[in-house]
Amino acid sequence: MGTSEAYGPKPVPQPGPDPVPQPAPAVRAGRWSHLATGADLAFMAQLVVAGAVFLATAGMRDDHGTGFAGGALSYAPRVLLLVVLAAYLHWLLFTLPAMALARLLGTARWAAARAAVGAAAVSAPYAWGAAALWDVPFGRSAAWVAGTGLLPVTAAWYARHRFLGWGAMAARIGAVTGIALLLAAFGGFLLERTRWHAYEAPRLDRSRYVGEWTGAGGAYRLRLGEDGAAEAGNLPLAGGHIGVWDSCSGTGTWRFEPQRDSGGPFHRGPRDRVTLTIEGCRFGDWEVAGTADRPELFYVDRDPGGPGGPDVTILHRL
Known part of the structure; x- marks a missing residue:
């Protein structure tokens, strides 16, 4: 009998208990700060991209001669702080x-379905409150609340599904945001070069300007007569006169000055103008805006005597 037989067969080792898996930091129970990882970044990203699209499509809207796209860029630092605050509050x-x-x-x-149900449950009271406070339809209010929360909730679900932390989500959201901003910039360049769907002020006959005009909820009044007579009521003055009592009321004359088209295929040239001559009143030419069905007259005071950029007075045809 050999030595190995003398001691008997060797015992077969038994497998021990499986180690308990440790969840990733982003999904540990009780860590509330990890329930919605990346949601604030997604909310900021969608606001930034929406602002970029707004600026890229500025030529499709009437800026009333103020160039609001360029002016909006000067407010970018302050707006960015508000975006960060809004993102935290939404989170x-x-x-x-x-x-x-x-x-x-x-x-x-069913994590995705549960996230959708949770978002719908949170959206409902906010939508009801907005509908009650601002007298808007509940469906429209719910669509706005749910729409602004779609991407943040999706980002939070994705982070928990993939066990991602804040840094990994920042890298992914930053990359997607960068691509979206480049597309918006390229689209804005194409719109500016081609003037596709660009806003053009209406070209109307002189007779369309004859009649009553009003603005600021009825505070401003202007009547243009067929015979060239004009009567102003409480129109704001230009050149730093921005006080509540600084206004123009009186009678005078008006003259319609149509402008030539540029002759180009994508731009029709400057706006038509209406020149008012009223004693004691100081302002330049009123320019045409709006549409052919709903024309407007506006005047830009580029020296309003205070901060905030130029003042625009807009009159609507009654």
Whole structure:
């Protein structure tokens, strides 16, 4: 008998208990700060991209001679601070409660559906409050609330589904945002070069300007007669006169000055103008805006005597 037989067969080792898996930091129970990872970044990104699209499509809207696209860029630093604050408040008041409700609804199965249910449950009271305060239809209010929360909730669900932290989400959202901004810049360049769907002021006959004009909820009044007579009521003055009592009221004359088309295929040239001559009143030419069905006259005071850029007075045809 050999030595190995003398001691008997060797015992077969038994497998020990499986180690308990440790969840990723982003999904540990009780860590509320990880329930909605990346949602604030997604909210900021959608606001920034929406602002870029607004500036890129500025030529499709009437700026009333103020060039609001360029003026908006000067307010960018202050707007960015508001965007960061809005993103944090949205994360705190919308996405975090929505994801908390999603976690309470069950296990890891159907995580996307539970996130959608949680978002809908949070959207409902906000939409009802907005509808009650501002007298807007509930459906429209709910669409706005849910629409602004779609991307943040999706980002939060994606972060928990992939076990991603804040840094990983920042890299992904930053890359997508950068691509969207480049597309918006390229689209704005094409719109500016081609003048596709660019706004053009209406070209109307002189007779279309005869009649009553009003602005500022009826505070400003102007009557243009067929015989060239004009009567102003409480029109604001130009050149730094911005006080509540600095206004123009009186009678005088008006003259219609149509402008030539540029002859180009994408731009029709400067706007038609109406020149008012009223004793004691100081302002330049009123320019045409609006549409052929709803024309407007506006005047830009580029020296309003205070901060905030030029003042624009707009009159609507009655």
